[in-house]
Amino acid sequence: MILACQNIQKAFGTDVILKNASFHIEDREKAAIVGINGAGKSTLLKIIMHQLDPDSGEVILAKGKTIGYLAQHDAVSSENTIHDELLSVKAELLAMEKRIRELELEMKSLSGEALENVLETYNRLNSQFERENGYAIQSEITGVLKGLGFTEEDFTKKVSTLSGGQKTRVALGKLLLSHPDLILLDEPTNHLDMNSIAWLETYLLNYSGAVLIVAHDRYFLNRVVTKIVEIDQGNVTTFMGNYSDYSMKKAQVRQAQINAYLNQQREIKHQQEVIAKLKSFNREKSIRRAESREKMLDKIEVLEKPTEVNTEIHIHLTPRVISGNDVLKVEGLEKGFDGHTLFSDLNFEIKRGERVAIIGNNGTGKTTILKILNGLLAPDGGSFTLGSKVHIGYYDQEHHVLHMEKTLFEEISDTYPNMSNTEIRNVLAAFLFTGDDVYKRIQDLSGGERGRVSLAKLMLSEANFIILDEPTNHLDITSKEILENALNQYEGTVLYVSHDRYFINQTATRILELTGNTLVNYIGNYDYYLEKKEELTAIYVPGENASSAVSSDKTETESKLDWQQQKELQAKERKRKNALKKTEDQIAALEERDAEIDTLLASPEVATDVGKCIKLSKEKAQISEELAALYETWEELAED
Structure with a gap:
């Protein structure tokens, strides 16, 4: 386990954001925090980062582990170029490389014990440099920058000249290159295009550390995470699986809560009606039985009604008139x-x-x-x-x-x-x-x-x-x-x-x-x-x-198919697939009937009935002809 949140409580005035929130993140685990806008997702990340104090509870990070955080609107402000800004993350490794080069020069003029001491330091630093992938610094930076949508022409641009979204991407690149044991990301896909999001998915899936993400991108969550931490009206619940798994389980849990509440309410109402009826009899025995039921009713732990939060936007899009085709x-x-x-x-x-x-x-x-x-x-x-x-x-x-x-x-x-x-x-x-x-x-x-x-x-x-x-x-x-x-x-x-x-x-x-x-x-x-x-x-x-x-322009003109050709080709492909599916269904139906006829012909009651045998044999021959034609049709369609 790399991170544990235990009984986190947080309120702003009378507005309770988190109620005894508890969950944990394992080493290498990829998890997401979900909830409606304003549920407290970013607040929880800030509490984990000690940027905000909880009212009670504690956050425990495993000993010796590092944590990195990219807030929703974090951006880098610097006069460095984009490349140099990311290179600054590797300052320690660069200093180590510089020291290794200095030791190489020193060793040329040393001998004896002094040489051995320097050689020992050199071997130790060199091993550490290799362990931390120091020789791949430039290729790693290039890979991250290109993955995040920057071209090589962009590398020399000053960070100060970038847009807000680009500065956020630089901040994300610096975080990824720092390789913390646990990465916290708040809406990391907001400023990325589809190719960059796909690259980030693959990067995080293969990341050696743990990741905790706040995101509304369901496709992204489905691909990356294996645990969902939900914040709903201050309550924190953990669901194993990706977003689709969570969505299905959430609906089941919600329905189970509603059913349990309604069933209990029905039972309470029934008991109250029985008690009232018993008391109306005005007999000592009936009154005792009514009182006994009242005691039982008092001991019931009444379930809270599942609350409906006013979060649903009501959108009804209705055209005033119907357009032409x-x-x-x-x-x-x-x-x-x-x-x-x-x-x-x-x-x-x-x-x-x-x-x-x-x-x-x-x-x-x-x-x-x-x-x-x-x-x-x-x-x-x-x-x-x-x-x-x-x-x-x-x-x-x-x-x-x-x-x-x-x-x-x-x-x-x-x-x-x-x-x-x-x-x-x-x-x-x-x-x-x-x-x-x-x-x-x-x-x-x-x-x-x-x-x-x-x-x-x-x-x-x-x-x-x-x-x-x-x-x-x-x-x-x-x-x-x-x-x-x-x-x-x-x-x-x-x-x-x-x-x-x-x-x-x-x-x-x-x-x-x-x-x-x-x-x-x-x-x-x-x-x-x-x-x-x-x-x-x-x-x-x-x-x-x-x-x-x-x-050349000529090659480009000849090789690009115009819009009409695109439509015709794709319509033709859809028609072929539909025909192929129809042919396969016809073949399956005829083959099934052919097998039925074989079974019938082998049965004693049919075998002794000449009329039935002739009729079935003719049908079998007809099926054989139809199948032969269908098999040829299928081959033609499949080859196309």
Whole structure:
């Protein structure tokens, strides 16, 4: 065991955050802390790091073990280059290497006992240097930086010139390179793109120490952790397994608690009715029996009613009118900034009822596409056409649709002046803004709260084509699941940008990957994308992963298939798979019937009935012909 939290109690005023919280982390274990926003996850990490004192209880770190911590908004501030900032983590090893080189020079001029003493020191330092992987410092730093999404051109940039998200990635890189026995991470995936998150997953899975993570990324949790520590209304419960295991067990535990409470309440009510009836008889014997039951009832340890926390956002997305079948057509779209082309010749269509996710690395232009479609940016080339009766509702991650100087109430009432005060309050309450909360200014809200206001406006818009930019940012897991359900039940059309792989898996019917300045189309969810990525990238973006990047314009033009070809090929592949499955089912049914006929023909009652034998033999011959044809069809489909 590397860490133990025993009976941690913490309250802020009358608000109890943690109630006698106890759990432990084993060596090399990968665990996560989950709970709704405000549950106390970050508070618990700060208590573990002794940045915050508990009201009672204690945190025990195993003797001699080291701990590293990356808070949610931790960032590095330095005039060093990115590379030198990470190199500073290895200062002791660098000093050791310098001393080793000095000893090598000294030994050239020494002899006898002095040489032996220096040689002994040299061998000791050299062994330690090798043990701590000193010769791999540069390759390790390069691997971590590239894994976190920095290119070699970025290595020489000064940290002070970076964005907040990039500075956080530098801080994460420094923590990983320091190799503590226990790593604490608070929302580590917030500033990473999909490739970097996948790299971090693999890094943590193979990490020799223990890891404790606070994260809302369910896909990430499913891949990395084997234990979930849940904070629910101050109570801490440990579940073994990944997030999916926890989710299933949590539902079972919740249902068991509800059933136990309801059963006990029914039993108490029944006993009270019996007692009242016995007393109504007004007989001495009946009264004694009633009193005996009352004593038994008093001894029952009454279960607390499982409380319903007001955490559920109520989202009901309903289009005012149904759009035409053709919702959006994009042709030859092109955009660049400062001489750098983000994308060119983008062509795609979206049909009514589709839920399309745009994915890709940071900086490829995903949000730019959404801004162009919403008229916030002009394209450099190409055009797009909205279909008949299409009405757009837009949710942007920067919340430009909100007016920072307004209160929540004003934000809704000014946009929808026909709504009554009661209606506005009811809508805001559905998004967890009650009482005086409605008079808070937008500028004073957290990122998650602004997101909820944007979702409220989106719901009221009654749009039939919803465009979302990173809709799950700042949402806790419960809120994400509610949004997923709302989108899956929505009768309109959805186009969104997201790096939340679990969310994409749950909601997308199609994925467009922005890579190599173009789009690759995947007719399926994120699991399908992973299955087909290598194959389709090789077809549509040749050279993207090739060792040589040299390619003429002519070769690129010839090798890239246009959007229509992508659609036709993938539609053909789906048709082939469906036909293959249908053929296999037909073969299985006929083979089963053929075996039944053999059994019937071998039975005495059929064998002596000439008419039945002839009939079954003809059917068997017919099956044989049909099977022969089906086997050929199957072979053709399988070869294709």
